[in-house]
Amino acid sequence: MNLPKRTVRLLLAATVLASTATLVVGYVEAERTSDRVTGSPAVEQAFRTGARSPVVPPRAAMTVVATDSNAFVSDERAAPRAQAELVAFAPDGRVYYYENDHTRYWDVDPVPGTEATVEFVFADHLDPEDCDGSVCTRNGVERVNLTTGERTEVFSRVTPGKHSTRWHDVDRIDGDRLLVADIARDRVFVVNTTTELVTWEWDARAAFDVASGGPYPDDWTHLNDVEFVTVDGREAVMVSLRNQDQVVFVALDGGLLEGWTLGSDGDHGTLYEQHNPDYVPAERGGPALLVADSENGRVVEYRREDGRWVESWTWSDERLRWPRDADRLPNGHTLVTDSNGDRVIEVDREGEVVWTASIGFPYEAERLGTGDESAGGESAAALGLPDRRFDPATASLPARVAAVLPPTVVNAVAYLFPRWVGLHEGVALVALTAGALRWATLEYRWSDRRLSIDSPVRIERR
Amino acid sequence: MTGDADALRESPIEDDSIAGGCEHRRGRRLGGDRLWLGTGIGAGLLAVAVYLATNPYPAYGAGLYVQIAREIVAHGYGLPARIPGYTAAGVPFSYPPLQFYVLAVLLDLGGDPITVARLLPSVGFLAALVPTYLLARDYANSRPAGAAASVAVALNPQLVQWHLSAGGVVRAFALCYALAAIYAGFRIFETRSRRAVVAGLVAFAATLLSHPTYALFVVVSYLLLWAVRDRSRRGFALGTVVGLGGLALATPWLAWTAATHGLDVFWAAAGTHGGVGGGLATLLDGASFTLLPLVGAAYLLVVRRDWFLACWAAATESVFAQPRFAFTVGSVVWGVVGVDVARRASALDGTVPGGFDRRAALAAVVLVAGSAAGGTYLVHETTLASDPSTPAFLDDDAVDAMAWAAEQTPPDATFVVLGDAAEWFPALTDRTILIGPWGVEWRGTAAYDRQLDAYESVSRCRSVDCVESVASTVDGSSDYVYLPKRTYTVRGEAVAEFGTLERSFERSAAWERAYENDGVVVFRATE
Numbered sequence: 001m002n003l004p005k006r007t008v009r010l011l012l013a014a015t016v017l018a019s020t021a022t023l024v025v026g027y028v029e030a031e032r033t034s035d036r037v038t039g040s041p042a043v044e045q046a047f048r049t050g051a052r053s054p055v056v057p058p059r060a061a062m063t064v065v066a067t068d069s070n071a072f073v074s075d076e077r078a079a080p081r082a083q084a085e086l087v088a089f090a091p092d093g094r095v096y097y098y099e100n101d102h103t104r105y106w107d108v109d110p111v112p113g114t115e116a117t118v119e120f121v122f123a124d125h126l127d128p129e130d131c132d133g134s135v136c137t138r139n140g141v142e143r144v145n146l147t148t149g150e151r152t153e154v155f156s157r158v159t160p161g162k163h164s165t166r167w168h169d170v171d172r173i174d175g176d177r178l179l180v181a182d183i184a185r186d187r188v189f190v191v192n193t194t195t196e197l198v199t200w201e202w203d204a205r206a207a208f209d210v211a212s213g214g215p216y217p218d219d220w221t222h223l224n225d226v227e228f229v230t231v232d233g234r235e236a237v238m239v240s241l242r243n244q245d246q247v248v249f250v251a252l253d254g255g256l257l258e259g260w261t262l263g264s265d266g267d268h269g270t271l272y273e274q275h276n277p278d279y280v281p282a283e284r285g286g287p288a289l290l291v292a293d294s295e296n297g298r299v300v301e302y303r304r305e306d307g308r309w310v311e312s313w314t315w316s317d318e319r320l321r322w323p324r325d326a327d328r329l330p331n332g333h334t335l336v337t338d339s340n341g342d343r344v345i346e347v348d349r350e351g352e353v354v355w356t357a358s359i360g361f362p363y364e365a366e367r368l369g370t371g372d373e374s375a376g377g378e379s380a381a382a383l384g385l386p387d388r389r390f391d392p393a394t395a396s397l398p399a400r401v402a403a404v405l406p407p408t409v410v411n412a413v414a415y416l417f418p419r420w421v422g423l424h425e426g427v428a429l430v431a432l433t434a435g436a437l438r439w440a441t442l443e444y445r446w447s448d449r450r451l452s453i454d455s456p457v458r459i460e461r462r
Numbered sequence: 463m464t465g466d467a468d469a470l471r472e473s474p475i476e477d478d479s480i481a482g483g484c485e486h487r488r489g490r491r492l493g494g495d496r497l498w499l500g501t502g503i504g505a506g507l508l509a510v511a512v513y514l515a516t517n518p519y520p521a522y523g524a525g526l527y528v529q530i531a532r533e534i535v536a537h538g539y540g541l542p543a544r545i546p547g548y549t550a551a552g553v554p555f556s557y558p559p560l561q562f563y564v565l566a567v568l569l570d571l572g573g574d575p576i577t578v579a580r581l582l583p584s585v586g587f588l589a590a591l592v593p594t595y596l597l598a599r600d601y602a603n604s605r606p607a608g609a610a611a612s613v614a615v616a617l618n619p620q621l622v623q624w625h626l627s628a629g630g631v632v633r634a635f636a637l638c639y640a641l642a643a644i645y646a647g648f649r650i651f652e653t654r655s656r657r658a659v660v661a662g663l664v665a666f667a668a669t670l671l672s673h674p675t676y677a678l679f680v681v682v683s684y685l686l687l688w689a690v691r692d693r694s695r696r697g698f699a700l701g702t703v704v705g706l707g708g709l710a711l712a713t714p715w716l717a718w719t720a721a722t723h724g725l726d727v728f729w730a731a732a733g734t735h736g737g738v739g740g741g742l743a744t745l746l747d748g749a750s751f752t753l754l755p756l757v758g759a760a761y762l763l764v765v766r767r768d769w770f771l772a773c774w775a776a777a778t779e780s781v782f783a784q785p786r787f788a789f790t791v792g793s794v795v796w797g798v799v800g801v802d803v804a805r806r807a808s809a810l811d812g813t814v815p816g817g818f819d820r821r822a823a824l825a826a827v828v829l830v831a832g833s834a835a836g837g838t839y840l841v842h843e844t845t846l847a848s849d850p851s852t853p854a855f856l857d858d859d860a861v862d863a864m865a866w867a868a869e870q871t872p873p874d875a876t877f878v879v880l881g882d883a884a885e886w887f888p889a890l891t892d893r894t895i896l897i898g899p900w901g902v903e904w905r906g907t908a909a910y911d912r913q914l915d916a917y918e919s920v921s922r923c924r925s926v927d928c929v930e931s932v933a934s935t936v937d938g939s940s941d942y943v944y945l946p947k948r949t950y951t952v953r954g955e956a957v958a959e960f961g962t963l964e965r966s967f968e969r970s971a972a973w974e975r976a977y978e979n980d981g982v983v984v985f986r987a988t989e
Contacts, residue, residue, distance in 0.1 A: 028842060048847045050948030050958035078848070095960045099924065148966040149924030 005446060012442075015435035022428035030420030037080040037419050038319065038342035039358030043087075044080040046095050054093030056357040061369040062096060063089045064118055064146070065337070065344050066105035068363040070415055080360030081342065081419070086120055088146045089357060097146040103137075106363055107169040107225075109372045116146040116368060119154060123166035126158065136160050139167040141178065155193045159184035164219035168363075169240075169276070173228050179237060181226040186217070188226050188239055188250070202250045204241060212265045213243035222273075227373075229279045231257060231287070240277050245270070247277045247289060262289055262302055262309045270309075272296045272407065275324035276337075276364060278374035285382025288312065290374055292323040292337070295407045298389075299326040299336055299347075301380045313380030315347055316390040318399045321414045325364040328377025332385070337365045340414035351388030398423075495595075498605035501826070502591045502612025505833040509616050510584040512837060513626045513852060516844040517580065519861075521852035522954065523885030524579040524628035526900045530555060531565035532889070539566065541715075543722050545901060547888025549913065550876065550937040553901030556719050556727045558712075560671035561632040575889060576856065583630020590625070590638035591616055593645040594790075598797040600648060606804075606825035611797035613829050615790060617836030619843055623851040624786045636673035637790070639665050643704070644683045650700050651692040659700055666708035671715060679787050681705070682777050690770040727904050752785040755792025758799045766802060771795050800825070847949075848956045855882040855951060859981025863944065864890040866977050867984070871942065878933055878940040880921045881950035881957070896937040912936060921952040926966045926973065942976065943967065943985045 003011075030036045037044050042055040056063075064087070071082040084104045088097035102122035111117040124138040140156025155178055159165045165184035173179055176194050190200040204223060210216040225240035229249070236257060237250045244265045249257040263271035272295035280286035288303040297320055303312040321340035328334055333354070334347045344365040346355035370376045392403035402410045421429065444451075513521070526548060533542035533555070541559060544552040568578050591612040599608025615621055625634040646662030649655050670677040688701050709716075719727065759775035762768040775795055778787040804810055804821050814823045844852050860883045867877070868891040876894045879887045884898050899914040913936060920932040933939055945967070949958050967973045967985045976986035 032842070032846060045847075047958055048949075048956065050960065052948065052960065097962055098958060098960050101922075145925075147962070148926075148969055149962040150927055150966065151925070 008442065009439075012435050012439040015431055016439065019428035019432035019435065023425055023432065026422065026425040026428075027420055037358060037360045039356070041358070043095070043357060043359045047080075047083070047085070047087075047098060052094055055095060056089050056093045057355050058093050059089075059091055059346070059355060059367070061091055061367055062116060062146070063335075063344065063357065063365060063367050064097075064108050064110075065089070065357065065359055065365045066108040066120055066363050067359060068106070068339065068361050069104060070361055079418075083360060085359075086118075086144070087359065088116070097144075097149075099144075104166055106167065108364055108366050109172065110366055110368050111143060112372075114145070117143060118146065118366070118368075119143045119170075119172065121167055121170050123162075125162050131158070131160070134160065135162055137162045137166055139165075139184070141170050154178070155191060155196075164222060168224040169226055171226050171228055179226050179228050181223050181239070183221075183223050186221045186223055188223065188237055200252065202237065202239075202254055204239075206254060207248070207250075207256050208241070208244060213241065219243065225276050227277075227279055230281065231260065238277065238279050240274060242273045242275065242294075245272055245274070247271070247274065247291065259307055262291075268296065270302075271300075276326065276373070278327060278377075280328065280374055280377065280379045284377065285379030288379035288381065290326050290328055290334070290377075290380075292326045294322050294324055294339075295411060297321060297323070297407060297410075299323055299334065303379055303381050313385050313387060315351060315388045317353070317388070318390050318395045319343070320390065322411045324362075326374075327366065327370070328374040328379075329367055329370045330376035332378065332383045334377075335365055335367055337362045339363065340411060342419070347388075349383060349385055351386055495599075495605060497826075498599070498609040499592065499595045499612070501609040501829050501833070502595050502616060503588060505613040505616035505829075505836065506588045506591045508833060508837040509622050509840060510588065510626065512840045512844060513584070513622065514580070516841070516849075517852055517854055519854040519856040520576060520580040521623070521627035521854055522629055523855045523882060523900070524575075524631055525886035525889035526553075527562065527565060527629070527631055528569070528575040528579065528886075528889040530557065530562045531569050534559070534562055534566040535570050539563070541718055541722075547892065547894050548898055548901050550894060550896055554723050554727060554904045555901075556723055556904045557632075558671045558673060558677075559715055560668060561635050564635075565631055576861070579628040579631060583626050583628070583634040586630060586634030586636075586638050587616075587622075587625045590634065590641055593638065593641035594793065597641065597645040597648055598794045600645075600652075601794065602798045602801045604801045606822060606829070607797040607801040609797075609829055610800050610825070611793045613833055613836070614793035614796060617833065617840060618789050618793065619840060619851045620786050620789050622840065624784070627852055628855075632673055633676070636669055636676035639668040639672055640676040640680050641790070643669055643680045643708075644687075647680075647684045647687050647701065647704065650704070651687050651697050654696065654700065659703055662704040663707035663711070666704055667711035670708050670712040675782065675784070675787075679778070679782070682781060683774065686770060686773050686777060690773055723904070752779065752788050755779065755788050755795050758792060758795040761799055762795065762802065768798070771798065800828075850954075853882075853951045853954050853956065856886055857981060859979045860886075860946070861890070862979055863977060863982035863984060867891040867893055867942070867944075870977070875942060876940045877942045877944055878920060878929065879944040880923070880929075880963075881946045881952060882921075882954065883944070883946060883950065884917070884921075887944070896940050897933065918952060921950075922957065924962045924966070926963070926970045929963075930972075939987065941987055943973070945983050945985070947981050947983060 033041055033045065045051065046055045067083070067085045067087070069082050069084040083100055084102060085098065085100045086105050086108065087095065090096035103125045104123040106121040106123070108118050108120040111119055119141055121141055126136050126138055128134065130136070136158050138156050138158050141154040142151055143154055144151040161184070167181060167183055169181040171179040173190065176192050177199070178191050178193055180189050180191060182189055186204040188202045189198050191198050204221045208221070210220060213220050214222060221244060222242035223239060224242050227238040229236055229238050231249055235252055239248050239250055241248065245267060246261055246263040246265065249260040251257055271291060271293055275292045275294050277289050277291040280288040280290060286303065288301055289309070290301045293300045298314050298316040300311060301313040302309040315334065319341045320338050323336055324339045325337035326334055332349045336345050336347060338345060339361055342358055342360055344357045344359065344362050345353045348354045366373070392400045526545065529545050529547055533545055542555050545555050546552045565578065568582070569575060594615050595608040595612040598611030599605050625637055643662050643665035646658045646665055649658035650662055666680050669680050684701050684704065688697050755775040756779060759772040763772040771794070775788065775791050778791045782788065804825065810821045810824060812820050814820050843850060864887060871893060873892065876896050877887060878897050879895050884895050885900055887893065887895050897913065897916050897920055899910055899917050902913045903910045916932050916936045920929055923929045923932065929943060930939065945963055947959060947964070949956055951957065964983055968975070972988055973985040974988050975983065977984040
C-alpha cells in the first residue's frame, strides 16, 4: 500500500510524539512518587518524606537491611537503587533507623547481648588526594546502636581501586578478633582490633590456580563471604569464592578440608556466583549450607550425606532476581534478600512469602533476636521444607522471556534497567526508536541530497 | 564584531520582524514592545505564581537579612557594626547595604518579615526582565529575541531558585540593577548616549551597593563590550565614567566599612562561596546544562562571527562559580540564536492568515508554548518531595517552635539548631545560635569553613554524643538544642529523620525535653 508522503509523515510524527509523551509521563510519574523500585514504593517514599507510619507489615522483631548501590560511575545518584543505606524496620513496620552516610553497605550482624545494636561492613570511596592521586576505598566495620544512633568505629583499612576491592563480609570471632573476607587481595585474615595485628591469614592462591575464576588479579575470586565454623569438632573458616562458584572450608593450618568443597569452577548447576552461604551444623539438622545462588536466581540448600553435598531444598518465585542473602530463622522461615527484585522477604515453611519489604537493591538482611545470619535456624531437611520452584509456563511474558535467556544477561539487564520502564514505557521505547529511524530513512530517501564520506587519506605512488 | 552581527547592530528597531536582511514580503506588524515585553513579563508572572502557590513559606533563608534590617532600624538608619544572634560573637556587618535599607523601611512600616521575604523578591525579579528584554532586543534588532531572552530568564529554574527565593530581597534587585547597567553599557558603546552614561552610572552604583558578585558581572560585561565591540578611547572614557561614578556613589559605604572593619574584610569574604574564577570547576565537572550558553555562543561565532557573545558566555562560565550568571547570558545568547535560525529558514518567508509575518507569528507561538512548558516544569520541580529549586526552611511547626523560644526562653539563651531553619532562628526569636555559617564569611575563609563544617555535621548527627562533639569544635555547649522531625533541609538538601536523635536525647541525663510539636522538639540542658 502506497500512502501519500504527507500521510506517512503524519503517522510517523504521531508515533514519535505519542511514544515520547508516554516515556515522559512514565518517568515523571515515577520520579514524583519515588516509584523507581520494583513493588510497593512505600518504603522508598518514607525515605524521602520521613513518614513515621508503618511501611512494611508487622513482625515480632526488628529487621535490619543493608543496601548496595548500582551507581558505578558517580556516587551521587539519588535513585532508590543507587542509594546505599542501612535501614531498620521496627516490629510495627515503621522505619526505625536510617542512614546513608557511606558509599556502600554490605554485611550487617547483630551484636550479641544487645537489643538493637549491629555491626556492619561499609565502603567509602575516597577522594584522589587521599589516595596518592589514584582511586581507593576505605573498607571498614562500624557498630551502631539503632535506638540512640551512637556509633563506634571498629576497624578499617584503605584498599586500592573500588569496583572489586570493597570488602563484603566480616565475621566476629570474639570480643577482639574479626575474620575479614578481603576481596581486594583474594584472602581471608583474622585481625585483633585491639592490637590491630593480623593473627591468621589464608590466601586463595594457596589452593587455586590463577587461571580459575575471574580475571587475575583484578577480580579473581570475588571473595564475598566468610564464617568461622566448627566442622567435625575442628575449627575452620568457610569461604565463598564467588568467581570460582565454590564454597570451601579452610582448616586453621591453611589446608582445605578434603571433600567439603561445595561446587566447582564453571559447574553452574550446583552454584553460580553465589553469595552469603550460611553453615548449619549437625546439631541443627546439618551439616548443611544455605546459599543465595545468585546467578541461578534461587535460594538453595545442600546437606552432607555420605560425605557428599546433596541438594536438599530450593526456593524461587517469579520476582526473585539475583538473591544475595538467605538466613534460616529459628521459626523455620527463611529471610531472603532479593537484590534485583528490590525486596527482602520472609518465606514460611510452606514456601509462601509471608512478609515483604520492597527496598531498592538490598544486599543483606538480619532479623534481630534470631542470632547472626542462620545461627538460630535448622536445616531444611530437619524442618521438612518443600521445594518451591518458579514455573515459567505459568508466568508473565517478560518472565518467560527471561527464563530462556542466559542468567548473566537477565541479571545484567535487571541490574541496570530503570524501574520506571514498565510494559507501556517499553512498548513506547521500541515505537520511538523504530518510528524515528524509519522517519529519518524515509526523509533521506525522499530528499534530493546524498551523504557520502570520502577518505581524507590517499596513498599514491611517487 | 563583523559581518552579519554588524548589520544587526546598526538597524533600528522598527518592527517585530526577525527576518533580518532576507528579502521577502513583510507581513503585518504583530504588536510592539508592549506585546513582546508582555510575553516576557507574562512568563515572569507565571514563575512568580508557581513559586507563591507552591511555597507558603519563602524558599531558603533571609533571617540574617531581616536581622540586619532590624539592626539598621535600631541604629536610626545608621549602619550597625555587628549583627547579633548569628554565632556567639555575632557577625560583622559588611554587606552592601542598599537592599537592607529597602527591607528596613518595609519592616519599619510594619511588614511581617516572612511575608516580605516571600513577596519582595518577585518585584525585583519581574523588574529584571525589562533590561533583559531591552538588551536582547537591541542586540539582535528583534523584539522576539528580547522576548525569548526574558522568557528564558523568567523560567530558568536556577534563576528562579536564586532570585525568587527569600535571598531575592537582595539578589533579585542586584540582578535587575546589573542588567540595567549592562544594557546602559551596550547603549553607551553603541550610541555614546549621555543618558545611557547617567543610567549606567546609577545602575552600577545600585549594583555595587547591593551585591559584590553582581557588580563584578557588570564590570566583566563592560570590559568585554568595550574590548570586543568598541576599543575606542572615547568608549573607554565613557565606561570609566560609569565605573568611577558608581564607585564614587558607593564610597560612603566603602569608607565606613574600611574604617569599621578594615579592608581585609573584603578579601576575607572573596574566597568563600566558590570565589572568583570558581566557574572553571563547574565547567570541568563535565557536560551539564551550564554548557548550553557556550554551545549557542559557538554557533553564533561560527555563523555570524559574533565574538562578543562568545566572550561574554565564556567569561561568565569561567569567572563565576554560580551558574546563574552563565544562564542569564545564555538567555540572551539563545534569543539571538533563535532569531538567526529563523532568519535562515526560507520556509518561514511570507505571512500567515490574517496577514501577520510568519516568523513573528511562529515566534509568538513558540514563546507561549515554551512558557507553558517551562511553567509546567517549574510546577513539577517545585512540588517534588525533594524540591531542588525552592525548598522552604520554615513551616508552621518551625514558626510555632520559634514563637515558643521567643516567649519562653531567657533572652540570653543559646541554641544549637539543626537544619536550615537555623538561618531564620535568630531573626524570629531574638536568641543566639552557636553554629551556622551565615554572615561568617566576613570573618574570613577559615572561620567560615569551620562554621560551615560544624553546621553541616551537626545537622546530620544521629546521637547526642555527635551533637555535643561537633558543638565543642566551635563555640561550646548551648542551653538548648532544636531538632526538626521527619524531613528538613541542610543547605537546601532534603534529609529524612526517623527519631533516632530524639531517642538519644531522651536517654541522656544531660538533657530534658522543653518543647515539642509535630515537627520540632527542643531539649534543654539540665546542667
